[in-house]
Amino acid sequence: MLTDAQVRxxxxxxxxxxxxxxxxxxxxVRPTxxxxxxxxxxxxxxxKTLTIGTYPYTSLQEARQSLHEAKNALSKSIDPALKPASATFKDVAxxxxxKLENEGDAAPTMEKKRWLLSYAYPYIGNRNLTDITAPELLRVLRKLEGPGKYESAKRLRSxxxxxxxYGIATARAERDPAADLRGALTAPKIRHRxxxxEPDDIKTLLLAIDDYQGSQTIKFALQFLALTFVRPGELRHAEWTEIQGEEWRVPAHKMKMKLPHIVPLSRQALAIIEQSRAINGNATYVFPSLVSPERPMSENTLNVALRRLGFAQDEMCSHGFRTMASTRLNEMNWxxxxxxxxLAHRPINQVRAAYNQAQYLPERQRMMQAWADYLDELRKSSATSQRTG
Incomplete structure (x- = not known):
C-alpha cells in the first residue's frame, strides 16, 4: 500500500x-x-478506467474512500463513471x-469572484457540470457584453x-468548455486608472477632500488613502488590530500579491488614525461601513465621494492615488x-520578496514621511489651484 510520503x-x-x-x-503519474x-x-x-481525482486535490484517504464507493456501485450493477446529478455548476463553484477562502485569498478578491459568478448562476447554476457546453457559456457571457461590460465578460470567462x-481535478468534469471561448469575446479597451x-491638480484634490462636508469617516479614509496610497480594498478592510505603533501591518490574505505588507505611518497618517479612533474605535474596521460598524466600507463609497466633490470619473478614482504617488515620488528621485x-507590487524575483521588504523599510519610512510633508506643502503653496471647465 502507498503512503502519503510516496505519493507526495x-x-x-x-x-x-x-x-x-x-x-x-x-x-x-504523467511526464508533466x-x-x-x-x-x-x-x-x-x-x-473501463475511472479517474477518481487529481492529487493533491484528492488525498490518498479520499481516493480510497472513493474506490470503496465505486466498488459498492459496481456491486449494484451501477457504472461508477456516471457523474452524480448533484454535481451542478453552482455546487462545484x-x-x-x-477552497480559495481556506487558502487565504483576500476578501476583495473573493467579493469580485462571487460578483462575477452571480451573473452565471441564474443560467447555468443548476446545470450538471458535465452537460454545459461552450456555446451555452458564450450566451451567458454575451449578456455581459451587451451593455458594454467587456472587461467583466473577460474576467468571468477566466x-x-x-x-x-477544479471540476476536472475533483473528477466531476472531463473538460473545460470555457477554454474553447478564447478569442470569442470582444477585447476590452485598455483603460488607465x-x-x-500634476502638483496644481493634486493641491486642488487635497483641499477639496479637506473640505468634504459628508461623513467624517469617508473624509478620513480619503485623506489616509492620499498619504498611504494602498489599494482601496486594502484600506477598506483595515482593522484596528493591524495598526501597530507607527506601522500598519497588512496580513498576506488581504493583499493582492499574497505577501504581508508594512505601511510606515507618517505623523500626518497617525493623526488621522487617532481622529478616526475617536469616532470608530469600538468598530472592527478603521474606516467602517456607514451602515454597520462591523462591516467594512462598501466598495464604491470612495469613488462616489470623489464624484460628490466634483471630480469626474475620467479625472480621478480611488485607485488613482497610487498612480499619483508613484509619479511624484519617482520625480522626487526616491x-x-x-x-x-x-506599492506592494510583486518582485520580479519572488525569492527576494522578504529580503526586499527588510532592505527598503528604513528608506520607505523616510519616504512616507517626506511624501506626507510634500502634500502639506502643496496645500500651503500659492500655485493656482482653481478647477476649470
Whole structure:
C-alpha cells in the first residue's frame, strides 16, 4: 500500500507510469507531473478506467474512500463513471470558492469572484457540470457584453474556466468548455486608472477632500488613502488590530500579491488614525461601513465621494492615488525599488520578496514621511489651484 510520503514524492518520468495502492487503486503519474487516482474495472463486459481525482486535490484517504464507493456501485450493477446529478455548476463553484477562502485569498478578491459568478448562476447554476457546453457559456457571457461590460465578460470567462478545471481535478468534469471561448469575446479597451499627477491638480484634490462636508469617516479614509496610497480594498478592510505603533501591518490574505505588507505611518497618517479612533474605535474596521460598524466600507463609497466633490470619473478614482504617488515620488528621485515595494507590487524575483521588504523599510519610512510633508506643502503653496471647465 502507498503512503502519503510516496505519493507526495512521486516524480515525473519520461513516460507515464503507475504506482499501485491496493484493491485496484493506483496513482497515474504523467511526464508533466500531473498525478491522477485511477481504477480499472469492467462493466457490461467492457474494460473501463475511472479517474477518481487529481492529487493533491484528492488525498490518498479520499481516493480510497472513493474506490470503496465505486466498488459498492459496481456491486449494484451501477457504472461508477456516471457523474452524480448533484454535481451542478453552482455546487462545484461554491466548493472552489471555499477552497480559495481556506487558502487565504483576500476578501476583495473573493467579493469580485462571487460578483462575477452571480451573473452565471441564474443560467447555468443548476446545470450538471458535465452537460454545459461552450456555446451555452458564450450566451451567458454575451449578456455581459451587451451593455458594454467587456472587461467583466473577460474576467468571468477566466473564473468559469477555473471552476471547470477544479471540476476536472475533483473528477466531476472531463473538460473545460470555457477554454474553447478564447478569442470569442470582444477585447476590452485598455483603460488607465484616472489620476491627478500634476502638483496644481493634486493641491486642488487635497483641499477639496479637506473640505468634504459628508461623513467624517469617508473624509478620513480619503485623506489616509492620499498619504498611504494602498489599494482601496486594502484600506477598506483595515482593522484596528493591524495598526501597530507607527506601522500598519497588512496580513498576506488581504493583499493582492499574497505577501504581508508594512505601511510606515507618517505623523500626518497617525493623526488621522487617532481622529478616526475617536469616532470608530469600538468598530472592527478603521474606516467602517456607514451602515454597520462591523462591516467594512462598501466598495464604491470612495469613488462616489470623489464624484460628490466634483471630480469626474475620467479625472480621478480611488485607485488613482497610487498612480499619483508613484509619479511624484519617482520625480522626487526616491529609489524605484523602495517605491515599488511600498506599492506592494510583486518582485520580479519572488525569492527576494522578504529580503526586499527588510532592505527598503528604513528608506520607505523616510519616504512616507517626506511624501506626507510634500502634500502639506502643496496645500500651503500659492500655485493656482482653481478647477476649470
Amino acid at each position: 514524492n512521486a516524480k515525473p518520468a519520461a513516460k507515464p507510469y503507475k504506482l499501485s495502492d491496493a484493491a485496484g487503486l493506483y496513482l497515474f 507531473g500531473s498525478k491522477q487516482w485511477r481504477f480499472d474495472y469492467k462493466f457490461n463486459a467492457r474494460r 461554491e466548493e472552489w470558492l471555499k 473564473v468559469l474556466s477555473r471552476v471547470f478545471r 484616472a489620476a491627478f499627477t 529609489h524605484p525599488d523602495a517605491i515599488e515595494r511600498q
